[in-house]
Amino acid sequence: MxxxxxxxxxxxxxxxxxxxxxxxxxxxxxxxxxxxxxxxxxxxxxxxxxxxxxxxxxxxxxxxxxxxxxxxxxxxxxxxxxxxxxxxxxxxxxxxxxxxxxxxxxxxxxxxxxxxxxxxxxxxxxxxxxxxxxxxxxxxxxxxxxxxxxxxxxxIPAFPMDGGRVLRSILALFIDELKATQIAANIGKALALVMGIAGFFFNPWLILIAVFIWFGASTEAQRVETKIGLRGLVVRDALVTKFHQVEANQPLSDVIQLAIATDQRYIPVVSNDNFLGIIRRFNLIKAIDRLGGRAPAYAAIDVDPEGLDPETPLEEVLPKFATHPVLTVLDGRQLVGLLTPDSVQQLLLHNQHLGDGKIKHQSTGESTDVV
Ligand SMILES: [Zn+2]
Structure with a gap:
């Protein structure tokens, strides 16, 4: 901290x-x-x-x-x-x-x-x-x-208090982890509600604790849902493999045209198939302001390559998003695909809503293609 x-x-x-x-x-x-x-x-x-x-x-x-x-x-x-x-x-x-x-x-x-x-x-x-x-x-x-x-x-049996975890671990002895977490989170929220209402009549501090517990319960339930949703999935499963890229010396005015035409948020910059980095769309306008529309694309690169192994479990990769807004899989110096928080979320949503049509771990082939 x-x-x-x-x-x-x-x-x-x-x-x-x-x-x-x-x-x-x-x-x-x-x-x-x-x-x-x-x-x-x-x-x-x-x-x-x-x-x-x-x-x-x-x-x-x-x-x-x-x-x-x-x-x-x-x-x-x-x-x-x-x-x-x-x-x-x-x-x-x-x-x-x-x-x-x-x-x-x-x-x-x-x-x-x-x-x-x-x-x-x-x-x-x-x-x-x-x-x-x-x-x-x-x-x-x-x-x-x-x-x-x-x-x-x-x-107190509510996340993020120790009692919430104690309750979840006892429940998890009998039912699966996700259900146990959801029940524990709901009990926490119910307690928070009671505490919050009591706070209005007795002590405002209770309202603060209630808010703390409410959000703690929601966060924990979501964390476990994500963790369980990602189980068995690897980088390759959420990889964005269809995208447009620009040449290093193409002017920024071309890049912005491409960004508008494709609605692509992350634009890879290459030089003779060698991947140099990524321009984020929301930084593009600032770059043009600073460098002018005729400046070459490579001058606006704002995310450096980060070579991921496509077989790495997604769970292990997620913390990298804290420092890298978009991650890349390379084959030598060639860009194979992008991993974005959106592509991971798409995969999770897809799996949640299509019980049987779930995207399972694929050892070859393409997967989602949304940028
Ligand atoms: Zn403690």
Whole structure:
């Protein structure tokens, strides 16, 4: 995440904190001081917020170290102002593993809460007459409540909370992954709806959490649909193999005519069959403004060749779209086809709507031809 400082490397995992973190600590200290408690209140406040963040970090390490047991690395653990994130390289495919990885975080907090409870019990804290304010002012009690709340809040059975994944992994033991995800996502949305409505009457924070959960549920359902839809498909299946291309020294005015005539969004530029790169239609006007209509096509190239292996699973290729708007398959220096986010989506839609006529993995031949 941007704006994060690297602090340490623990058990092979980079630990980072958001740059706003020191400000939050100062803010808590100052507000304690101003509340009338003076220096001691300021120190208590700072210690409490540090302890709270420590519990969040331990929660994240619970996920990360459990994932490590199943051979899944964690890129980093980042502490944000509103919580922590463990960036796992991937989620486990096996529902039992997903269950353990997801529940490990809340389990850490539950264990700390139980430990604190036992400590308080043994110290005779609960033997004294129970006065609510005394209970709430005790720092160990506060830490116990904080951990119990962290465990319970994260176990809300809705994506993107841990509880959503726990629920999905339990359902996935009995039904297929897609159905399990859809049911878990719908339960999450129903909960979000209830929370959102309750928020209007009780606490606006609930509305914010409800929105967070609603979108988390939708995103997760879609992610799994895409993942499952792409299963078994390779680059070749979604490859655009029919397109028009331009010669490197053709003027840009020709290129724009071609773009209009064909409605093609990505225009390959070649020189004697050697593929040089791609001009994106929406950048073409800017290029003509800058270079003039008589400038050669190669001067406007804005996507460099990225040679894909046509047999690579689509699932592995998709992350490349984050840095490359269009990907290419080459044979030597010759362009064989283009892979675009649209062509992948077309393939997915096609397969969703034509159950039996599904495009399956093809080892030879042409596939979709939409640019
Ligand atoms: Zn968690």
């Amino acid at each position: 941007n704006g994060s400082l690297h602090i340490a490397r623990i058990a092979g995992i980079d630990f980072k904190i958001h740059i706003s973190f020191p400000l939050i600590i100062i803010w808590f200290g100052v507000s304690g001081y101003l509340s009338g408690g003076g220096m001691s209140a300021a120190i208590t406040n700072v210690l409490l917020i540090l302890a709270l963040f420590l519990f969040v970090i331990l929660h994240e390490f619970g996920h990360a170290l459990t994932a490590k047991l199943f051979g899944i690395a964690t890129r980093d653990i980042t502490l944000l102002p509103f919580g922590g994130i463990a960036h796992l390289e991937r989620m486990p495919e096996d529902p039992k593993e997903e269950f353990l990885v997801s529940i490990a975080g809340p389990a850490v907090n539950a264990a700390i809460a139980a430990g604190l409870f036992t400590g308080l019990l043994l110290s005779g804290f609960f033997n004294q007459p129970l006065v609510l304010t005394e209970l709430l002012n005790n720092i160990w009690m506060q830490m116990m409540v904080a951990n119990a709340s962290l465990a319970l809040f994260n176990l």
